[in-house]
Amino acid sequence: ARLIAARRLLLLGRLAAAASLLAPVDIAVLPPLLAAVAALANVELALRSLRVDDAQQALSQAQQAAARADVPALQAEIAEAGAALARTAARRLVDGHWQPLRLHEVASLMASGALVVDACRHALRVDDFTLPLARRPILFTLLRALAEAWPGDADRDALIARAFRTRHADETHRARLRVEVGRLRALIKPVAGIEASSRGFALRARSVAVLAPPIDGDAGELMALLSDGAAWSTSALALALGDSQRTVQRALAELEAAGRVRAIGQTRARRWLAPPLTGFTTILLLPAALPLG
Incomplete structure (x- = not known):
């Protein structure tokens, strides 16, 4: 029950609460199946927190426990979690071009002391300083535009248009x-x-980096939710993304036309699915913390 609750908190982006639930769990004394599930939860927590070394260690524990449990579905889930370490997690703007980064490269950038404008989580990060701007989209748009123009300035009319x-x-x-x-x-x-x-205006900082999601466009967060292979209703997707159902329906229609998602069922029973995405990880597109009131 503790492991189920912890994984639910991870999905909600409540990482501190999930960590407190997992802390008392001693993997060494658990049966192989539960040990594998507990280690997998630790992998997810470390990946979401960008602690790549801890994720590698927990992944090794999960693989060993899963081998003893001999449950193919669990082994496949652990293999998928491990593959996230080698996939593109984000893109960084370098000299006007987008450079793909893996999770360990993102973690290194976050620890470099640079001022990071994080478009995956809509926040500004510098070492231990974090300024969340997900609820202030205009300010984040201005900040990103200024960061993309750094070390030069951004034109006023271009900022207004954006x-x-x-x-x-x-x-x-x-x-x-x-x-x-x-x-x-x-x-x-x-x-x-x-x-x-x-x-116009210019951002003044010693070093500036802009991170963007690995997927272009507004469909990135939607694809991140669908990438686990589970069936989602439109209302559930709208609730998770904080958008209206109509907005989500339009995005799903575009993705369906492109062959990236499919629907099963009709009317209120309709659910949406997507095949597992290859080539990049959606770790940074998942919520850091959902608003709870």
Whole structure:
């Protein structure tokens, strides 16, 4: 029961609560089947926390226990978890081009002291400082645009078009831009600055890195949820993503037309499935923590 509860918390992104449940579990005294499940939960926790060395150690324990339990389905699940370490986990912008990164490379970047604008989790990270901006999408859009332009500046009209989604900027948009940039400047003041220039604004920091999801477009988070092979309802997907059902339905229709998902059942019984994704891991697309109220 403790292991089931811990894996549920992992899916919800409540990593600290999952860690507290797993801490008292002694894998050495458990029967092989339970030991494999407990070690697999530790693998998931370490991967989600970007502790790659701990994930490798837990993976070895899971493989040994699964071999003793001799349950093919469990062995396949552990093999899939191990494969995530070798897959592309994110992309980094380098000299105007996107460079694929694996999980250990992402972990190294996070520990490098660089100011990381993380578009996988919609946050700003510098060492132990984390500024979540998932609930403030305009501020994150501005921050990402400034980071992509670093060490240069970003044009005001380009920032307005990207953040406010309008092609025709007027004085009201420019005034709003100044307000939003002021809010962003106050939030990131402990680790970076924003300076005005003749053409726009520039991010001032010693080193800046931009991380993006391994999948282009807004369908990335949707594919991350479907990649486990389970059948999802539209309402469940909408709840997990924090979007309306109509928005999710449109995204699913596009993915279905591209052959990346399939539907089973009709009307309210309809469920959506996707084959396991190859070539990249969706670890960083899963929620860090879902809002609970």
